Amino acid sequence: xxxxxxxxxxxxxxxxxxxxxxxxxxxxxxxxxxxxxxxxxxxxxxxxxxxxxxxxxxxxxxxxxxxxxxxxxxxxxxxxxxxxxxxxxxxxxxxxxxxxxxxxxxxxxxxxxxxxxxxxxxxxxxxxxxxxxxxxxxxxxxxxxxxxxxxxxxxxxxxxxxxxxxxxxxxxxxxxxxxxxxxxxxxxxxxxxxxxxxxxxxxxxxxxxxxxxxxxxxxxxxxxxxxxxxxxxxxxxxxxxxxxxxxxxxxxxxxxxxxxxxxxxxxxxxxxxxxxxxxxxxxxxxxxxxxxxxxxxxxxxxxxxxxxxxxxxxxxxxxxxxxxxxxxxxxxxxxxxxxxxxxxxxxxxxxxxxxxxxxxxxxxxxxxxxxxxxxxxxxxxxxxxxxxxxxxxxxxxxxxxxxxxxxxxxxxxxxxxxxxxxxxxxxxxxxxxxxxxxxxxxxxxxxxxxxxxxxxxxxxxxxxxxxxxxxxxxxxxxxxxxxxxxxxxxxxxxxxxxxxxxxxxxxxxxxxxxxxxxxxxxxxxxxxxxxxxxxxx
Numbered sequence: 001x002x003x004x005x006x007x008x009x010x011x012x013x014x015x016x017x018x019x020x021x022x023x024x025x026x027x028x029x030x031x032x033x034x035x036x037x038x039x040x041x042x043x044x045x046x047x048x049x050x051x052x053x054x055x056x057x058x059x060x061x062x063x064x065x066x067x068x069x070x071x072x073x074x075x076x077x078x079x080x081x082x083x084x085x086x087x088x089x090x091x092x093x094x095x096x097x098x099x100x101x102x103x104x105x106x107x108x109x110x111x112x113x114x115x116x117x118x119x120x121x122x123x124x125x126x127x128x129x130x131x132x133x134x135x136x137x138x139x140x141x142x143x144x145x146x147x148x149x150x151x152x153x154x155x156x157x158x159x160x161x162x163x164x165x166x167x168x169x170x171x172x173x174x175x176x177x178x179x180x181x182x183x184x185x186x187x188x189x190x191x192x193x194x195x196x197x198x199x200x201x202x203x204x205x206x207x208x209x210x211x212x213x214x215x216x217x218x219x220x221x222x223x224x225x226x227x228x229x230x231x232x233x234x235x236x237x238x239x240x241x242x243x244x245x246x247x248x249x250x251x252x253x254x255x256x257x258x259x260x261x262x263x264x265x266x267x268x269x270x271x272x273x274x275x276x277x278x279x280x281x282x283x284x285x286x287x288x289x290x291x292x293x294x295x296x297x298x299x300x301x302x303x304x305x306x307x308x309x310x311x312x313x314x315x316x317x318x319x320x321x322x323x324x325x326x327x328x329x330x331x332x333x334x335x336x337x338x339x340x341x342x343x344x345x346x347x348x349x350x351x352x353x354x355x356x357x358x359x360x361x362x363x364x365x366x367x368x369x370x371x372x373x374x375x376x377x378x379x380x381x382x383x384x385x386x387x388x389x390x391x392x393x394x395x396x397x398x399x400x401x402x403x404x405x406x407x408x409x410x411x412x413x414x415x416x417x418x419x420x421x422x423x424x425x426x427x428x429x430x431x432x433x434x435x436x437x438x439x440x441x442x443x444x445x446x447x448x449x450x451x452x453x454x455x456x457x458x459x460x461x462x463x464x465x466x467x468x469x470x471x472x473x474x475x476x477x478x479x480x481x482x483x484x485x486x487x488x489x490x491x492x493x494x495x496x497x498x499x500x501x502x503x504x505x506x507x508x509x510x511x512x513x514x515x516x517x518x519x520x521x522x523x524x525x526x527x528x529x530x531x532x533x534x535x536x537x
Contacts, residue, residue, distance in 0.1 A: 018121035025117035035407035037438035043463035049091035074240040086195035116153035119164035139356030151409030165193040166346040176222035177215040187225035191233020198256035265338040271427025278337035283330040294397030298358030319350035421522040436526035456486035
């Protein structure tokens, strides 16, 4: 198999395996979606999805297509809606189609889960064509069982869809460089990635880097498709830009590149609080402590093998380019780094693919080492046993971290930093997006609250507890408040449980709050329910 091949290794059984991956992912999500709590940004996307469904239902009515109504549903506003529309369209579609079967919120989340299944199927097909079936299966397992990647694909926001569309665009670009007739696929995939969030516009940079190395003469048409057709697809999916495309696009760019002023977020990293941008080494460090050990070691082996091979394998080199690109993005001045790894989440897919390449190298070494001995029937059996044993160890090593931490995948840290408790001891954030407060947690909270309790969630936008109420996840007698008149408060531990500004923000002293319920992993609480001892006056 030559380095220039894109699809020759894909056969009918592989297409069936890819289809099975999609079906399995969607099926397992039917009982895992509720285990992941509502993410911080999801209430906004949920409201946007329902607004889009209502708008579509009103088409044909007077004023539905007016500039005011379109801007109300699809417009960009700092601090409220700075991302393009595709994630909202996907949520609206799955909400409308799946609501009768799955209920409102599970239906809303199904689009992201389906995209995750598509991503894993695409990873399998791309890797099996280049490196064979064992490497493809390991790559799928590595990608699918990364705790943070897995849980992000149960959240209906922008990071999961961008991750899948980023990989699909890369695959389309490589295929179009080998077969120019596939250029429309590049523009379509690129435009969809752009339509998720601003980061999608930067995808052309690593694509051109890869093309300059392997496809200098063939990359012009695919690159033009990514830009020209991609922009047309983007504009077609932004109704708010249809009347003023140039001015509205420039405003979108301004909002997207000015997040430090319009939407500042602090973060804790290695014991220091940063207002917006972390140190330059944030992404490599976070990758090293949040990717499961086996997948990480196999990926590092793949990088070494690729270097020793003088960077001749296009797929391996492409993976390295995309990981390095996201790392470099986070190193730029005023680059955001909050909320764990979600802003460079697509790089995790390429690390998983590299894991498959590392496994392939190990498997080949097993065959070569055994083949050098006497060729006997028992020797062949030994090779097979060794290969299967190696595959089993890799499977257990990649899947076990997710099984151990689930459903708190966004809180996963590997043994390089000592797990969750080691991360907390070293001054790392251990919770991010309220996903630790799931339906089970809300039931536990309800059981200890007296009738008529005044409950506050902190820190949280008002939309989050309001959505709990709307979805009947909180008892009707419990009064939700965002003010100082609470008698109970649920605190997201990032890492607030002993953080002095917490008590100042809540306008209480530390001795006024008594913990009555919590969930912890390795002794690190992810959320705590406090009872207020002194009544509010």
